Amino acid sequence: MAEYGRRWPARGLYVAFNKSIADEARRKFPQSIDTRTGHSVAFRALKIHERGQLISTFRFEHLRAYDELISGVPGMTDGQVRASILRTLNNFLIDGGTSLKAAHCALDDTSQRNAVRRMTLAVANKLLRFRKHDLPITHDTYLKAFELWHRIEGDLQYLLLDEAQDLNPVMISIAAKSNLPTIVVGDSHQSIYRFRGAVDAMDQFAVDAMPLSQSWRFGADVAKLANRILLHHSAPPRHPLTGNPARFTEILKYGGHVRTGPGTAVLARTNARLFESLANIQKPFHLIGGIEDLQRQLSSAYALRHHRLNLVIDETVSRFTSWPALDNAAERGDPDARKLREIVERYGVQLPAILDRLGRLHCSREADAPLIVSTAHKAKGREFATVVVLDDFDLPSELVKRRRKDASQLHETNQLINLLYVACTRATDRLYLAEGLFNELC
Numbered sequence: 302m303a304e305y306g307r308r309w310p311a312r313g314l315y316v317a318f319n320k321s322i323a324d325e326a327r328r329k330f331p332q333s334i335d336t337r338t339g340h341s342v343a344f345r346a347l348k349i350h351e352r353g354q355l356i357s358t359f360r361f362e363h364l365r366a367y368d369e370l371i372s373g374v375p376g377m378t379d380g381q382v383r384a385s386i387l388r389t390l391n392n393f394l395i396d397g398g399t400s401l402k403a404a405h406c407a408l409d410d411t412s413q414r415n416a417v418r419r420m421t422l423a424v425a426n427k428l429l430r431f432r433k434h435d436l437p438i439t440h441d442t443y444l445k446a447f448e449l450w451h452r453i454e455g456d457l458q459y460l461l462l463d464e465a466q467d468l469n470p471v472m473i474s475i476a477a478k479s480n481l482p483t484i485v486v487g488d489s490h491q492s493i494y495r496f497r498g499a500v501d502a503m504d505q506f507a508v509d510a511m512p513l514s515q516s517w518r519f520g521a522d523v524a525k526l527a528n529r530i531l532l533h534h535s536a537p538p539r540h541p542l543t544g545n546p547a548r549f550t551e552i553l554k555y556g557g558h559v560r561t562g563p564g565t566a567v568l569a570r571t572n573a574r575l576f577e578s579l580a581n582i583q584k585p586f587h588l589i590g591g592i593e594d595l596q597r598q599l600s601s602a603y604a605l606r607h608h609r610l611n612l613v614i615d616e617t618v619s620r621f622t623s624w625p626a627l628d629n630a631a632e633r634g635d636p637d638a639r640k641l642r643e644i645v646e647r648y649g650v651q652l653p654a655i656l657d658r659l660g661r662l663h664c665s666r667e668a669d670a671p672l673i674v675s676t677a678h679k680a681k682g683r684e685f686a687t688v689v690v691l692d693d694f695d696l697p698s699e700l701v702k703r704r705r706k707d708a709s710q711l712h713e714t715n716q717l718i719n720l721l722y723v724a725c726t727r728a729t730d731r732l733y734l735a736e737g738l739f740n741e742l743c
């Protein structure tokens with residue numbers, strides 16, 4: 302896409318999937334192309350910097366400002382009604398279009414669902430008119446408002462939409478409304494954000510398609526490894542990946558140590574596994590996307606353990622209503638509940654102090670850090686000289702077994718295969734694989 306921008310120096314906008322991809326693109330693209338996330342386009346257009354109260358997620362306390370719009374629903378407690386309104390609101394905000402659909406509300410009972418939809422619509426109408434109030438809004442709120450009432454402006458001649466296999470439907474709608482010629486680039490096997498409502502837009506635009514099956518990032522061995530991973534997908538790619546013949550990327554078994562330096566990234570599936578790898582670190586590091594998510598998740602797990610429910614603010618933890626509920630899920634084999642339980646029990650009362658220390662060691666600028674750590678999700682679209690893939694990724698053979706045992710797991714297991722493929726295709730020079738992955742795939 303950068304090369305395209307150089308050959309056709311018209312003014313264009315490259316819409317990146319997240320801020321770290323936008324920052325990297327800014328270094329690579331010609332000046333004729335503005336490189337931004339969709340959120341940053343909307344943020345600037347709606348002058349969001351002029352208002353305070355930007356929050357990462359809506360919680361019960363934020364609904365209090367909408368009390369006059371919320372009433373009781375037969376058969377539901379007040380808490381259930383409010384939780385349902387919050388879920389429905391979030392689903393509406395990340396979907397394209399004006400209507401609050403039945404599918405946005407997960408309730409089975411039709412009359413309960415209709416009542417919750419009516420109240421959520423009233424809440425959304427007030428929330429989205431945020432220029433008239435100073436109530437807290439989320440990033441999804443102003444993006445949705447931009448989609449509904451604004452268009453991409455400026456002397457732009459075309460759009461470049463990247464990572465189109467995982468587009469927010471709101472972003473697809475914004476791009477379609479711009480009426481600008483659009484180049485859409487993506488890889489369906491890198492779709493990893495379905496759980497957040499992202500959709501694969503690769504075939505939603507009526508355009509000529511050109512397959513790009515050669516990667517210039519890595520050598521033939523990583524391409525072979527990637528093809529081997531994707532053979533475990535229920536629909537492997539039609540065009541196998543080939544590598545860069547001029548490049549050699551070494552694949553090694555990770556034995557717990559790697560010489561760190563700029564350009565070294567450690568990738569895990571979960572924040573909890575990243576925490577384990579960082580718990581004893583003494584030197585500065587950068588966590589892609591910031592350290593707040595990891596701190597929020599583990600402090601929430603710690604708060605749950607100590608019955609301080611008002612401090613449980615992370616979504617992945619708040620799905621458990623109590624520590625015994627998390628414990629039960631861990632006993633039933635939920636890997637995320639297991640990892641959280643293990644960390645909270647292993648580090649005990651030291652956990653808050655370790656999280657504070659990590660906060661102090663964290664470099665906010667990636668370029669200043671001798672070590673980069675990231676979840677595979679946040680590393681999407683990025684590349685590093687050396688990559689370590691840690692051991693909390695599911696083995697592809699296990700995922701295939703899970704899918705064969707239970708057909709309803711098809712999409713989730715495919716997403717996990719894709720996630721491993723994304724993680725293993727980030728290195729240019731050296732790729733270290735956790736032992737289990739190495740033994741199975743190399």
Ligand SMILES: Nc1ncnc2c1ncn2[C@@H]1O[C@H](COP(=O)(O)OP(=O)(O)OP(=O)(O)O)[C@@H](O)[C@H]1O
Binds near residue numbers: 302518681682726
């Ligand atoms: N034609 C080319 N010749 C040599 N190197 C190239 C060429 N095209 C891209 N590269 C380099 O290959 C690397 C990967 O390119 P790019 O980031 O475009 O990959 P990608 O297909 O978007 O990867 P992914 O979607 O997996 O993140 C970059 O370092 C880029 O500079």
